[in-house]
Amino acid sequence: MADIAIAPRRAKTEIREASAWDQLKHNRNWLGFWFMVPALAFLIFFLAYPLGLGIWLSFTDTRIGRVGHFVGSENYEWLWDDAIFWLSVFNTLLYTFIASAIKFGIGLYLALLLNENMPFKAMLRALVLIPFIVPTVLSALAFWWIFDSQFSIISWSLKQMGLITENINFLGDTTWARICVIFANIWRGVPFVAITLLAGLQTVQPSLYEAATLDGASRWQMFRFITYPLLTPIIAVVMTFSVLFTFTDFQLIWAMTRGGPVNATHLMATLSYQRAIIAGQLGEGAAISSAMIPFLLAAIMVSWFGLQRRKWQQGENND
Amino acid sequence: MTDLPTSRIDLKAVLHSSAPTIAKDDHSEGMSYLQSVPRRLVTLYLPLSIIVIVLLFPFYWMGLTAIKPDEQLLDLDKYNPFWTWNPTFKHFYKLLFESHYPMWLWNTMYVAVCATILSIIASVLAAYAIVRLRYKGANMVGGLIFLAYLVPPSILFIPLATVVFQYGLFDSPMALILTYPTILIPFSTWLLMGYFKTIPFELEECALIDGASRWQILIKIVLPLAIPGLISAFIFCFTLCWNEFIYALTFLQSTSNKTVPVAIVNEFVDGDIYRWGSLMAGALAGSLPLVILYAFFVEHYVSAMTGAVKE
Numbered sequence: 001m002a003d004i005a006i007a008p009r010r011a012k013t014e015i016r017e018a019s020a021w022d023q024l025k026h027n028r029n030w031l032g033f034w035f036m037v038p039a040l041a042f043l044i045f046f047l048a049y050p051l052g053l054g055i056w057l058s059f060t061d062t063r064i065g066r067v068g069h070f071v072g073s074e075n076y077e078w079l080w081d082d083a084i085f086w087l088s089v090f091n092t093l094l095y096t097f098i099a100s101a102i103k104f105g106i107g108l109y110l111a112l113l114l115n116e117n118m119p120f121k122a123m124l125r126a127l128v129l130i131p132f133i134v135p136t137v138l139s140a141l142a143f144w145w146i147f148d149s150q151f152s153i154i155s156w157s158l159k160q161m162g163l164i165t166e167n168i169n170f171l172g173d174t175t176w177a178r179i180c181v182i183f184a185n186i187w188r189g190v191p192f193v194a195i196t197l198l199a200g201l202q203t204v205q206p207s208l209y210e211a212a213t214l215d216g217a218s219r220w221q222m223f224r225f226i227t228y229p230l231l232t233p234i235i236a237v238v239m240t241f242s243v244l245f246t247f248t249d250f251q252l253i254w255a256m257t258r259g260g261p262v263n264a265t266h267l268m269a270t271l272s273y274q275r276a277i278i279a280g281q282l283g284e285g286a287a288i289s290s291a292m293i294p295f296l297l298a299a300i301m302v303s304w305f306g307l308q309r310r311k312w313q314q315g316e317n318n319d
Numbered sequence: 320m321t322d323l324p325t326s327r328i329d330l331k332a333v334l335h336s337s338a339p340t341i342a343k344d345d346h347s348e349g350m351s352y353l354q355s356v357p358r359r360l361v362t363l364y365l366p367l368s369i370i371v372i373v374l375l376f377p378f379y380w381m382g383l384t385a386i387k388p389d390e391q392l393l394d395l396d397k398y399n400p401f402w403t404w405n406p407t408f409k410h411f412y413k414l415l416f417e418s419h420y421p422m423w424l425w426n427t428m429y430v431a432v433c434a435t436i437l438s439i440i441a442s443v444l445a446a447y448a449i450v451r452l453r454y455k456g457a458n459m460v461g462g463l464i465f466l467a468y469l470v471p472p473s474i475l476f477i478p479l480a481t482v483v484f485q486y487g488l489f490d491s492p493m494a495l496i497l498t499y500p501t502i503l504i505p506f507s508t509w510l511l512m513g514y515f516k517t518i519p520f521e522l523e524e525c526a527l528i529d530g531a532s533r534w535q536i537l538i539k540i541v542l543p544l545a546i547p548g549l550i551s552a553f554i555f556c557f558t559l560c561w562n563e564f565i566y567a568l569t570f571l572q573s574t575s576n577k578t579v580p581v582a583i584v585n586e587f588v589d590g591d592i593y594r595w596g597s598l599m600a601g602a603l604a605g606s607l608p609l610v611i612l613y614a615f616f617v618e619h620y621v622s623a624m625t626g627a628v629k630e
Contacts, residue, residue: 025532028452028453028454028455029454029455031448031452031454031533032448032452032453032454032455032457033454035444035445035447035448035452036444036445036448036449036460037444038440038441038444038445039441039442039444039445039464039504039508040445042437042438042441042497042500042501042504043464043467043501043504043505045482046479046482046497046498046500046501047467047470047475047501048467049482050475050478050479050482051470051474051475051478053478053481053482054474054475054477054478057477057478057481062481106370109366110367110370113363113366113367113370114367116359116363118363118364124367124371126613126614126617127371127374127375128370128371128374129613129617129620129621130374130375130378130610130613131374131377132624133558133606133609133610133613133620134378134606134609134610135561135562135564135579135580135605135606135609136562136564136580137562137564137580137581137583137584138579138580138583138601138602138603138605138606139377139378139381139602139606141583141584141598141599141602142377142378142380142381142599142602143377145380145381145384145595145598145599146377146380148595151392151393151395151595153380153400153401156395156400187373187374187377190370190374191374192624195621195624195625196624196625199621199625213353244469244471245471247471248471248472248473248474249473250472250473250564250565251564251565251580254564254568254584255584269473269474269565272473272477273473273476273565273568273569276477276480277477277480277569282477282480282481285477286477286478289473289474289476289477290474292473292474293474296469296470296471296474299469300466300469
């Protein structure tokens with residue numbers, strides 16, 4: 001009996017030194033490392049390693065089912081003289097530039113409209129975002145049907161109105177095909193730009209507009225000197241994302257035109273898929289997709305400076 | 320008008336209101352009395368309705384095509400193409416009972432759920448470590464993860480195809496389950512970092528003093544408080560998975576393994592002139608699960624979208 005009474009007291013006196021294991025258990029770096037392992041494993045094995053491998057592949061003549069050998073810059077020299085590759089670069093730049101510019105214009109306009117007070121506002125805002133949620137390929141199929149050469153509803157409507165006499169060959173004519181894919185891209189991208197800019201607009205204080213009204217500012221001046229400057233940081237980020245995803249677009253083109261007619265809508269991504277997977281020339285395809293990297297780096301730089309500027313506007317500590 | 324200037328975006332406000340003012344019954348507030356009704360009609364309602372109609376028309380057209388009988392689809396002169404009086408479910412019947420569509424739907428769901436759960440687990444751990452453990456180099460790792468978000472699938476699919484082949488994952492759902500997290504982890508880590516930062520540090524300090532381990536803190540304190548963030552991340556990741564195309568197109572070969580977007584583009588597009596009905600029915604059925612999910616979680620969805628941008 002006495003032993004039982006003494007035992008707890010003895011245990012209390014025995015405060016042991018923290019062992020190496022105890023120290024390790026509470027070491028931030030050690031713990032942090034183990035917390036990071038799952039995410040880093042995915043990102044290293046399936047992102048960083050393939051990124052490096054892709055650059056290496058672009059210097060080899062690998063084909064599907066055959067190990068390649070180092071061939072130096074042969075793939076790039078081959079592409080340099082390849083008119084289709086340059087056409088795809090031109091298409092990609094045209095597509096990115098026009099689609100992003102219009103997406104920004106309409107997106108900002110839509111955001112300003114949605115920021116007004118009106119009935120059914122919440123529902124309208126929810127409806128506007130739907131094109132962004134529906135899988136791109138599936139909405140691209142809808143556009144494919146809308147732009148059908150024989151049964152296009154647009155051709156039919158224009159004919160009924162007496163504006164045209166023949167069906168427009170939307171996806172068969174090079175110029176029309178470009179317009180159509182750019183339109184579909186804008187249609188899908190506008191909701192994203194509009195809703196994110198709307199979120200930015202709501203941080204602008206209404207009192208600023210009231211002050212400006214008292215000073216006799218016009219609506220344009222209010223936009224130019226209040227809304228736009230306050231929105232610049234979020235515009236920089238949104239547009240970087242928009243440019244990045246437009247530049248590397250694949251699925252919309254693949255579902256609507258597969259690069260046709262006469263390669264007029266081939267983007268670098270679709271061309272690399274065609275060369276690498278369909279034709280089996282992995283090395284050449286990898287060279288095409290590696291050629292996109294400089295453009296992506298440029299976009300990332302823009303994003304970086306956009307974020308820097310944002311920090312500067314909000315003061316040192318924006319956590 | 321008494322609100323202090325804040326940089327945080329009020330997510331409910333994004334959907335439900337515009338400016339923090341008191342709403343009146345006629346929806347006029349703030350300075351809106353300065354605008355007359357005709358002026359609002361031209362500068363606001365007209366452009367807004369045009370944009371909304373253009374944004375929603377493809378869905379109307381998709382739905383209408385899916386329920387129109389074949390002869391009405393191709394005869395634009397006899398029938399008014401904008402409406403149908405005798406809808407048919409033939410296309411949906413064909414889709415559900417005479418094709419592999421249910422299997423594709425199941426594949427898509429299976430891949431999306433598995434990849435999302437994997438990514439969320441990895442992201443929760445990573446985000447917590449970056450924000451709260453603040454180990455040496457945490458900021459740099461955070462920046463690198465942001466950079467990973469900017470690496471698009473279209474420059475990775477060629478080398479990934481060889482990697483997938485080497486690991487023996489080609490033409491199996493595992494190929495997608497393991498590669499999708501590369502798209503999802505950077506995004507959801509950034510999103511969750513934002514949420515974890517808003518949880519008071521004092522709560523964790525209390526728990527530490529009470530002898531809780533970091534693991535217990537994460538499970539019992541941080542995660543229950545970050546549930547809105549987790550829902551946002553989950554829904555957005557799920558949508559991204561469902562939407563993903565190029566990896567699924569490259570890594571899967573057999574018809575029975577395909578996901579909905581790839582299967583519709585590859586298997587339904589044949590020379591048949593009457594394919595449009597079932598094609599649109601397939602597109603509609605493939606979009607519906609996401610639209611329903613979206614309808615229930617609009618706010619979370621918007622918060623995920625704007626959250627990833629603002630961080």
